[in-house]
Amino acid sequence: xxxxxxxxxxxxxxxxxxxxxxxxxxxxxxxxxxxxxxxxxxxxxxxxxxxxxxxxxxxxxxxxxxxxxxxxxxxxxxxxxxxxxxxxxxxxxxxxxxxxxxxxxxxxxxxxxxxxxxxxxxxxxxxxxxxxxxxxxxxxxxxxxxxxxxxxxxxxxxxxxxxxxxxxxxxxxxxxxxxxxxxx
Ligand code: FNR
Numbered sequence: 001x002x003x004x005x006x007x008x009x010x011x012x013x014x015x016x017x018x019x020x021x022x023x024x025x026x027x028x029x030x031x032x033x034x035x036x037x038x039x040x041x042x043x044x045x046x047x048x049x050x051x052x053x054x055x056x057x058x059x060x061x062x063x064x065x066x067x068x069x070x071x072x073x074x075x076x077x078x079x080x081x082x083x084x085x086x087x088x089x090x091x092x093x094x095x096x097x098x099x100x101x102x103x104x105x106x107x108x109x110x111x112x113x114x115x116x117x118x119x120x121x122x123x124x125x126x127x128x129x130x131x132x133x134x135x136x137x138x139x140x141x142x143x144x145x146x147x148x149x150x151x152x153x154x155x156x157x158x159x160x161x162x163x164x165x166x167x168x169x170x171x172x173x174x175x176x177x178x179x180x181x182x183x184x
Pocket of ligand 1 (some may be wrong): 018058078079082097113114119122
């Protein structure tokens with residue numbers, strides 16, 4: 001069983017990112033299991049916590065969860081033209097202590113979204129930059145910028161727009177190919 005960790009960059013209850021992520025989680029084929037990884041509880045990263053004796057308990061739980069994950073899907077809004085702090089914080093926490101990064105070598109894919117038409121381009125690319133540094137093979141194509149997201153969801157938060165449904169399925173299929181390549 002290949003485990004996909006899903007991290008979303010918004011904590012709000014009615015988050016479009018979360019709704020989109022819930023839809024995408026259902027699109028993986030048999031043999032793939034998805035897990036939503038909690039990141040909202042992580043204290044702000046502080047290098048003093050690299051000492052195991054000082055580390056908040058949530059850090060170890062998060063790092064242990066991530067160690068059991070084979071690939072990571074990020075679904076995020078854009079905050080002030082960049083990655084929401086909660087997501088960047090999770091990247092930083094997972095990247096340390098030095099030499100023990102939970103991200104190293106794990107295939108990753110990014111979906112950014114916005115209720116407007118820019119679709120989180122800035123967040124998508126700032127996130128991409130961090131993942132390159134963290135040595136994560138990232139899905140290059142198709143890129144996933146989901147704009148005008150509110151119009152694409154029905155009243156239950158399901159993706160109702162048929163083109164978007166098809167696009168997300170092809171996005172997942174290509175991500176699965178990337179994952180397989182790195183498992184070979
Ligand atoms: C935003 N929003 C926003 N949208 C955008 O397209 N570019 C941006 O830079 C920002 N900046 C920004 C900052 C902050 C602090 C907030 C709260 C919001 C709007 C954002 O796209 C919108 O609220 C989304 O609905 C947030 O995603 P979730 O929470 O629905 O997943």
